[in-house]
Amino acid sequence: MRLVIIGGGILGTAHALAAIGRGHEVVQLEREQEARGATVRNFGLVWVSGRSEGELELALRSRLLWEEIGGKVPGIGFRPAGSMTLACTPEELAVAEAAAAGPSAEARGFTVLDPDEVRAVNPALRGKFLAGLHCANDAAVESRQALPALRNYLTASGRYTFHSGAEARAVTDTEAGVTVRDDHGRTFDADMALVCPGAAHTGLVRELAGVLPVRRVRLQMMQTAPLGEPLTTAIADGDSFRYYPGFAGPELDVLNREQAQTQTAAAHKMQLLCVQRLHGGLTIGDTHEYTEPFAFDVDTAPYEHLTSVTEELLGRTLPPIVRRWAGVYSQSVDPDAIVTRAKADRHVWVVTGPGGRGMTLGPAIGEETADLLNL
The missing domain is CATH 3.30.9.10 (D-Amino Acid Oxidase, subunit A, domain 2)
Known part of the structure; x- marks a missing residue:
């Protein structure tokens, strides 16, 4: 499949990692030159210790995935420090x-x-x-190094393209798939679009999915x-x-x-x-x-x-x-929701709301989304 992922933070990049790992092609758009939100303003902690019983399994899975990623991509600085x-x-x-x-x-x-x-x-x-x-079982990664290192790893697959300074302006859903248009006037055709907007809940996200919880x-x-x-x-x-x-x-x-x-x-x-x-x-x-x-x-x-x-x-x-x-x-806003996934159209999903757990749970959330959408 061909996917367009809108959003270059940890959640968007984790979904790209899951998709590339399953053999798909990914184009990722990030409106800034580099992610500037919570992805780079956090501790870089992979924090298993305080997770609820309901999310512990996902946290442990993500911890394992981070260790596996760290073995392949040393630049993320994974450390099983506890x-x-x-x-x-x-x-x-x-x-x-x-x-x-x-x-x-x-x-x-x-x-x-x-x-x-x-x-x-x-x-x-x-x-x-x-x-x-x-x-x-707690661990750490270097949050300000992780995304560039992961993108270099994904680019080496030959099936991944990253566009920085590219803001998605429109997502058109058709029977065959989607077309995403950015603020440079470029269009990207794909089978599916995943929107991972971080804390940007308005604009395109509201147009696509309405007011999210x-x-x-x-x-x-x-x-x-x-x-x-x-x-x-x-x-x-x-x-x-x-x-x-x-x-x-x-x-x-x-x-x-x-x-x-x-x-x-x-x-x-x-x-x-x-x-x-x-x-x-x-x-x-x-x-x-x-x-x-x-x-x-x-x-x-x-x-x-x-x-x-x-x-x-x-x-x-x-x-x-x-x-x-x-x-x-x-x-x-639902304390039992680990992340909010909203189907905006036939081939368009919005994924947001991990609540300060994006770095900890990102890889497992990406993997879980890929399973739910049969990627």
């Missing part, structure tokens, strides 16, 4: 212990470690904490200069338990009832996630904002909070902050 969620209070420790005793703990790779055991795994953690929930979520993150030592796992704080459905249960209810977040963390719906990039710097975040219109600028208070929490866990001063940014991702 993660450490650090508990600093008895209430947080109770959540960690419940997770490690849960029915899916082995599949997730959960183990609760005491401080000495934590430091044996990640010597950079010299700060104050009671224990760490180690997740051996998705919302936009804004976050703030930052990047440090090189740390000067390895951070061998990704790290998270106890507040992260509040934001991942995999930790739901009576212990989390107690945590939410008896241990309030700080005023800044609560106001910005914050958790600490931190991962080291290959160049040695740390990507640190993040906040959650759900009500539009979003501000065009960033707030200082969340960055100060994240810096303080990270320094407390590391037991040292952070290197200088060299970059700060905000990002917006698309999230399905």
Whole structure:
């Protein structure tokens, strides 16, 4: 088959990867010169640990696919580094212990470690904490390197063409297939079009599929200069338990009832996630904002909070902050929906709304879509 994929982010590229892997031809259009949305504004984490029971199988499948892709495409920087969620209070420790005793703990790779055991795994953690929930199955990729590396790999197949700076303006469905017209006046004929618009829910997407059951979520993150030592796992704080459905249960209810977040963390719906990039710097975040219109600028208070929490866990001063940014991702409003797929016409589908899970679940979502559409 011939496919046109509109959107050059991780979701669109994952669908291209699935299609090329099944022997099809793909033309991919990206309106920017390079993807600039949530795909490159994230942690690069392949985050199995906090996934709900309903999405765990898909997350584990995606983790396996990322490892396979990393073996073929070293440029994506795949690292099976795992993660450490650090508990600093008895209430947080109770959540960690419940997770490690849960029915899916082995599949997730959960183990609760005491401080000495934590430091044996990640010597950079010299700060104050009671224990760490180690997740051996979490991993990382270099989000700003992954897409160019994947496109080079796809191009080598001889069945893939990428057009940057090409905005799709019209998709015409016919009995035989589709014709996509871009803003250069070019037309691309195909058997099927997949639209993976990220957080762009208006314009062509609305014309094709109407108002979708998705919302936009804004976050703030930052990047440090090189740390000067390895951070061998990704790290998270106890507040992260509040934001991942995999930790739901009576212990989390107690945590939410008896241990309030700080005023800044609560106001910005914050958790600490931190991962080291290959160049040695740390990507640190993040906040959650759900009500539009979003501000065009960033707030200082969340960055100060994240810096303080990270320094407390590391037991040292952070290197200088060299970059700060905000990002917006698309999230399905149904909490049980991993992604929103909308059939816009006979041969046109819109796929969006993984809700901050695009990097983690992208390869498996692409594979699942290919199965559903009999590609």
